[in-house]
Amino acid sequence: MRAYTAGNTDVPLLEETIGHNFERVAARFPFHDALIEAAAVPGGDARRWSYTKMNDDVDRLARALLALGIRKGERVGIWSPNCAEWTLLQYASAKAGAILVNVNPAYRSHELEFVVKQNGMRLLVVAPSDPTSDYVGMARNALDQCPELQQVVFLPDSGVEGLDAGVPQREAELTYAELLKRADAVGHSVLQERMAELDPHDPINLQYTSGTTGFPKGATLTHHNILNNGFSIGELLGYTEHDRVVLPVPFYHCFGMVIGNLAALSHGAATIIPGRGFSPAAALEAVQDFGGTSLYGVPTMFIAELALPDFASYVLSTLRTGVMAGSLCPVEVMNRVISEMNMVDVAICYGMTETSPVSTMTRAEDTLAQRTESVGRTMPHLESKIVDPATGDVVERGQVGELCTRGYAVMQGYWGQPEKTAEAIDADGWMHTGDLARMDEDGYVLIEGRIKDMVIRGGENIYPREIEEFLYTHPDIQDVQVIGAPDPKYGEELMACIILKPGAGQLDAEHLAQFCRGRLAHYKIPRYVEIRDSFPMTVSGKIRKVQMREEAVARLAL
Numbered sequence: 281m282r283a284y285t286a287g288n289t290d291v292p293l294l295e296e297t298i299g300h301n302f303e304r305v306a307a308r309f310p311f312h313d314a315l316i317e318a319a320a321v322p323g324g325d326a327r328r329w330s331y332t333k334m335n336d337d338v339d340r341l342a343r344a345l346l347a348l349g350i351r352k353g354e355r356v357g358i359w360s361p362n363c364a365e366w367t368l369l370q371y372a373s374a375k376a377g378a379i380l381v382n383v384n385p386a387y388r389s390h391e392l393e394f395v396v397k398q399n400g401m402r403l404l405v406v407a408p409s410d411p412t413s414d415y416v417g418m419a420r421n422a423l424d425q426c427p428e429l430q431q432v433v434f435l436p437d438s439g440v441e442g443l444d445a446g447v448p449q450r451e452a453e454l455t456y457a458e459l460l461k462r463a464d465a466v467g468h469s470v471l472q473e474r475m476a477e478l479d480p481h482d483p484i485n486l487q488y489t490s491g492t493t494g495f496p497k498g499a500t501l502t503h504h505n506i507l508n509n510g511f512s513i514g515e516l517l518g519y520t521e522h523d524r525v526v527l528p529v530p531f532y533h534c535f536g537m538v539i540g541n542l543a544a545l546s547h548g549a550a551t552i553i554p555g556r557g558f559s560p561a562a563a564l565e566a567v568q569d570f571g572g573t574s575l576y577g578v579p580t581m582f583i584a585e586l587a588l589p590d591f592a593s594y595v596l597s598t599l600r601t602g603v604m605a606g607s608l609c610p611v612e613v614m615n616r617v618i619s620e621m622n623m624v625d626v627a628i629c630y631g632m633t634e635t636s637p638v639s640t641m642t643r644a645e646d647t648l649a650q651r652t653e654s655v656g657r658t659m660p661h662l663e664s665k666i667v668d669p670a671t672g673d674v675v676e677r678g679q680v681g682e683l684c685t686r687g688y689a690v691m692q693g694y695w696g697q698p699e700k701t702a703e704a705i706d707a708d709g710w711m712h713t714g715d716l717a718r719m720d721e722d723g724y725v726l727i728e729g730r731i732k733d734m735v736i737r738g739g740e741n742i743y744p745r746e747i748e749e750f751l752y753t754h755p756d757i758q759d760v761q762v763i764g765a766p767d768p769k770y771g772e773e774l775m776a777c778i779i780l781k782p783g784a785g786q787l788d789a790e791h792l793a794q795f796c797r798g799r800l801a802h803y804k805i806p807r808y809v810e811i812r813d814s815f816p817m818t819v820s821g822k823i824r825k826v827q828m829r830e831e832a833v834a835r836l837a838l
């Protein structure tokens with residue numbers, strides 16, 4: 281049997297915009313919780329939105345965007361760790377028809393300015409600065425460096441010690457409160473007219489994912505792409521208005537904003553934000569305090585929660601389900617989540633940003649082995665196949681090849697990069713994932729590894745080429761290859777193998793880290809540095825990264 285499957289089509293795809301879908305759900309469950317943000321300060325109050333209140337606040341924010349003159353299809357960025365305003369802006373931008381650009385909060389000035397320029401971003405909503413990230417200062421620099429960026433909006437610091445929202449210094453800077461006041465100038469009917477102009481197949485979200493070209497590429501996703509993917513995931517998790525979904529995963533990534541927000545909020549369920557960044561204790565406290573029925577995480581998050589010294593003291597009895605995704609999910613961790621966290625129906629999702637993201641998923645009715653050892657079966661309305669990477673022919677079940685996905689969830693393309701899009705999506709509409717997988721007789725998919733030389737450190741995808749290109753700007757570096765070295769905590773750590781220019785002095789990991797700090801996201805800074813005289817090459821002149829990795833593992837005894 282050939283390694284091809286198509287998902288079922290029992291539940292039709294939604295043919296509406298994100299804004300209209302939300303209004304429909306809000307009208308059905310007006311007084312149910314939609315959004316809860318756990319107290320930011322000890323002893324403080326959680327912030328809560330019912331569906332009605334959230335819809336009102338989303339409308340106000342959307343009218344404020346219209347008041348600033350934001351047109352349909354213009355790019356509005358958000359650069360912030362998780363907070364309630366992130367979710368409000370996700371829905372407000374969708375109602376206003378602006379394309380929301382998710383900016384990774386770990387980015388620094390170099391990456392921020394690249395993204396702003398790449399898509400011609402008009403407005404950027406910015407988190408308060410914290411002791412490790414001067415968001416306000418870097419956003420101000422971007423205003424100076426990028427003429428297309430006309431406005432930045434500073435999110436409030438909510439009275440949290442160590443956060444600094446910044447005081448506007450010029451017309452191009454606004455506080456969030458000032459932005460909301462602008463809404464008074466735009467009536468509700470103007471927003472309704474804008475919403476009526478939008479088509480579900482319009483792009484509504486840009487998510488940057490690191491590319492082999494050395495710089496991030498913007499996956500361009502429509503309402504139709506992400507609303508249907510989120511809705512489908514919610515259906516398979518059995519979400520209803522009684523579910524309360526705890527989200528310690530980042531909103532800038534589809535794990536938070538699609539698998540989390542869109543799945544829950546298209547079903548009348550509540551979304552719960554435990555905090556700005558991930559903390560294992562805060563995640564479990566949120567489950568306990570707000571009666572979480574579903575908990576999300578990449579494998580390392582669940583590992584950290586299970587390892588808490590006071591793990592047994594948390595009341596997790598309300599949990600029934602959740603999602604583990606993002607990288608290979610160890611069977612052992614899945615088993616513990618099921619037995620020790622009460623997440624009896626937990627699912628593994630597999631996918632990538634370019635496919636909205638989820639293309640295969642386990643189901644509650646699968647056997648324990650299928651639910652812990654595979655990434656499940658093809659999602660509804662999608663197709664999966666496994667091909668021989670050399671010939672492109674579909675392989676037999678059981679054979680390893682490249683996993684490809686086709687259907688409504690495949691992105692429109694990479695923003696402004698048609699040639700890169702054509703490399704990823706073939707003429708027949710198949711997205712080539714670059715992941716090696718096999719399909720068993722029953723259609724379950726097992727991930728074997730990746731073709732592409734991407735490094736995944738703690739759930740963050742890192743493309744060596746991007747870092748190599750940056751390191752080439754160091755005056756002492758002649759040549760550099762970045763590889764992933766195995767690491768028990770993060771899965772992989774970066775190693776920079778460097779050939780120094782003749783006469784150059786010493787260059788160690790600490791020196792290199794100093795060179796990168798403030799210019800590259802912390803997770804892209806190499807942990808190890810190895811000085812070499814040459815790199816192993818193939819006869820055709822390609823560097824043998826696999827061999828370099830093996831040598832490094834042996835030398836460092838990893």
Ligand code: AMP
Nearest residue numbers: 605606607608629630631632633715727
């Ligand atoms: P991203 O675009 O950041 O979502 O990363 C996509 C990549 O993450 C995929 O191409 C896979 O290599 C990896 N990935 C995502 N989910 C899983 C999973 N459940 N099991 C194994 N690898 C995964």
